[in-house]
Amino acid sequence: MPFTIAEIAAALGIRAEGDTSLSVSAVAEPSQARAYDLALAMKPEFATQLADGRARAAMLWAGADWQALGLSAALLAPRPRYAMSGLSAMMDAGAGYGVGIHPTAVIDPTATLAEGVSVGPFAVIGADAVIGAGSVIGAQVFVGRGARIGQGALLHPGVRIGHDVTIGDRFIAHFGATVGADGFSFVTPEPSAAEKVRETLGDQAGATAQSYARIHSLGGVVIGDDVELGANSCIDRGTVRATQIGNGCKFDNLAQIGHNVVIGNDCLICAQVGIAGSSRIGNNVVLGGQTGVSDNLFIGDNVITGGATKVLSNVPAGRVMLGYPAMKMDTQLDLYRQLRRLPRLIADVAALKKSVSKPDSSD
Structure with missing residues (x-):
C-alpha cells in the first residue's frame, strides 16, 4: 500500500475510469471517507452518502455515473460485493504476527x-x-x-x-x-x-x-x-x-x-x-x-x-x-401468517357463539 486505481482494477479484473493514477491507502464507508480512502459505495443508496465524505475515488456498481457523484476516479464492478473480497485481501495488513520461531515456543x-x-x-x-x-x-x-x-x-x-x-x-x-x-x-x-x-x-x-x-x-x-x-x-x-x-x-x-x-x-x-x-x-x-x-x-x-x-x-x-420442527420455508411462513390471525379468529368465534346462545329478542 498505497495502490493506484489502475493497480486495483488490474488485480480485481474490473473496469476503472477517471484518473486511474490516483492512489488510495485504505477503504472506508462513503460518509466517513477521507481524501486518500477508497469509498465503498456499492449501491445507489450508499452513493448518496459520498457528499458527506471527502473521497475522490469509490468502488461503484457497473454503469454508475461516477462523474455526477463528484468523483475523480471510480472502480466499476459487475458484482461489487464479490470484488470487495479481492479488494479486502489487498488492503488487509494482517495481524502483524512475528516471523520465525519465538524462543518461548x-x-x-x-x-x-x-x-x-x-x-x-x-x-x-x-x-x-x-x-x-x-x-x-x-x-x-x-x-x-x-x-x-x-x-x-x-x-x-x-x-x-x-x-x-x-x-x-x-x-x-x-x-x-x-x-x-x-x-x-x-x-x-x-x-x-x-x-x-x-x-x-x-x-x-x-x-x-x-x-x-x-x-x-x-x-x-x-x-x-x-x-x-x-x-x-x-x-x-x-x-x-x-x-x-x-x-x-x-x-x-x-x-x-x-x-x-x-x-x-x-x-x-x-x-x-x-x-x-x-x-x-x-x-x-x-x-x-x-x-x-x-x-x-x-x-x-x-x-x-x-x-x-x-x-x-x-x-x-x-x-x-x-422453523421448529423444520419444514419448507413457504409452508412455515404461511403457518406463521395464520398464527397471527388466530386472535381475530378466536374473537370472531366468541362473537358467533354469543349471538347463537343469546338470540335477538325482537325475533
Whole structure:
C-alpha cells in the first residue's frame, strides 16, 4: 500500500475510469471517507452518502455515473460485493504476527516444520506433528501429537488442534477454535431415561437413575483445503472413524460439530449452529445461525436453513427450510401468517357463539 486505481482494477479484473493514477491507502464507508480512502459505495443508496465524505475515488456498481457523484476516479464492478473480497485481501495488513520461531515456543524434536513456518510465543507443537510451508502458528496455540497441517495455514492465538488431526492447505482458525476434542459419547448399563423417551416420544416409565460410562473417541478429524473455522468453534473427533469436513467450508463463531459428522464441500455453517453426531451434510449447504441438526440425519446438497431452524428429520436436496420442527420455508411462513390471525379468529368465534346462545329478542 498505497495502490493506484489502475493497480486495483488490474488485480480485481474490473473496469476503472477517471484518473486511474490516483492512489488510495485504505477503504472506508462513503460518509466517513477521507481524501486518500477508497469509498465503498456499492449501491445507489450508499452513493448518496459520498457528499458527506471527502473521497475522490469509490468502488461503484457497473454503469454508475461516477462523474455526477463528484468523483475523480471510480472502480466499476459487475458484482461489487464479490470484488470487495479481492479488494479486502489487498488492503488487509494482517495481524502483524512475528516471523520465525519465538524462543518461548515448545516444539518437540520429532515435529516437522516446513520452510517459512512461524511459531508465536508459548505455542506448543507435539511429537510427530507436521506443519506445512508458510504456515503461521500464533501465540499459545497447541498442536497435538501426529497432527498434520497443510501449507499456508493461519492459526490465531489460542487455537487447539488435537492429536492425529489432518488438515489441508490454507486453513484459517480464529481465536479459541478447537479441532479434535473427544465427542460427547456416554452410555449407561441399562437403557437410560433419555433412550426410553426417544423411543416412546415422552414416556420414561421404568427408567432408573444410573451413572454414565464414557465412550472414548478413537477416530480423528480430517479437514479439506480452504476451510475457515470461527472463534470458539469446535469440531469433535470421531468415535471410530474420522469426522470429515470437505473443501471450502466456512464456519462462523461458536459452531459445534459432533463426532462422526460428515460435511461436504463449500458449506456455510453460521454462528451457533449445532450438528449432532453421525449426521451427514451434503455439498453447498447453508445452515443459518442457531440451526440445530439432530443426530444420524442426512441433509442433501444445496439445502438452506433459516435462522433458528431445528432439523429433526432428513432433508432432500435443494430444500429451503425454516422453523421448529423444520419444514419448507413457504409452508412455515404461511403457518406463521395464520398464527397471527388466530386472535381475530378466536374473537370472531366468541362473537358467533354469543349471538347463537343469546338470540335477538325482537325475533
